Amino acid sequence: MQTITPFHVAIPVHNLDDCRSFYRDVLGCEEGRSSNHWVDFNLFGHQLVIHYKPKSEGNLHTNAVDGKNVPVPHYGVVLPWDVFQSFSKDLQTKKIEFVIEPYIRFKDEVGEQATMFFLDPAGNALEFKAFKDMEQLFAK
Numbered sequence: 001m002q003t004i005t006p007f008h009v010a011i012p013v014h015n016l017d018d019c020r021s022f023y024r025d026v027l028g029c030e031e032g033r034s035s036n037h038w039v040d041f042n043l044f045g046h047q048l049v050i051h052y053k054p055k056s057e058g059n060l061h062t063n064a065v066d067g068k069n070v071p072v073p074h075y076g077v078v079l080p081w082d083v084f085q086s087f088s089k090d091l092q093t094k095k096i097e098f099v100i101e102p103y104i105r106f107k108d109e110v111g112e113q114a115t116m117f118f119l120d121p122a123g124n125a126l127e128f129k130a131f132k133d134m135e136q137l138f139a140k
Contacts, residue, residue, distance in 0.1 A: 006046045009075055010038075012053035013122035019050050022121050026094055044077045050122075060123065068100050071117060071125035078137065084114050084130030091118070099125065110139045 013019040016039065023029045023041045029048065032040035038051045062069035079087060088102040102116040112132040119125055131137055 008047040008049070010049040010051050011075070011122075011124050013050045013120070013124070014053060014055035015121055016050065016052045018121040023048065023050065026091075026096070028090075044079065044083075046077060055122075060119075060125070066105060070127075071099055071119075074117065074125035074127045076127040076129065078134075079128055079130045080134070081114070081130045081132060084128060087128065088114070088116055091116075111136050 016037070020031070020034075020039050023039075023043070024031050027043070029041035029043050032042060032047075034040065036052075038049055041048045041050070061072050063072050064070070084102075091098075092102075096118050098116055098118045100115070100117040102114060104112065104114050106112045113129050114132075115127060115129040117125060117127050
C-alpha cells in the first residue's frame with residue numbers, strides 16, 4: 001500500500017458555533033485556523049474545514065447497503081481497528097445518535113470491516129470505518 005497523505009475536505013454548515021463545538025468537543029478534533037465564516041480541524045491527521053453556508057432545505061438521501069440506509073453523500077476516515085473500537089465506544093458514551101450503529105461487515109471474509117454512520121449538527125453524514133486487515137482496504 002502506498003504512503004497515505006492527508007486529504008482536505010471542506011463542508012457546508014449552517015450553524016458554525018454548534019459544528020465547531022461538535023468537531024472539537026465531541027469528536028476531539030484539534031482546532032486550527034479560523035475566521036468568522038470557517039474553521040479548520042485536524043480530523044485524524046486530515047484537514048477538515050467547516051464553512052458557513054445558509055441552511056437549505058433538502059432531505060437526506062440514502063442508498064441501501066447490507067439492508068441499511070447509507071446516507072449519501074458522506075465522508076469520514078478509515079481508522080486502525082483498535083482506534084475505531086475506542087472511538088465508537090467514546091461516541092456511544094457521549095450519546096451520539098447513530099444513523100447506522102457500529103457493526104461489522106463481511107465478518108470472517110475478505111474486506112472484514114467495522115463501520116458506523118452519524119450526522120453532525122448541520123446534517124452532514126459521517127462514516128468512520130476500520131479494516132480488520134488494512135491490506136484489504138481495496139480488496140475485491
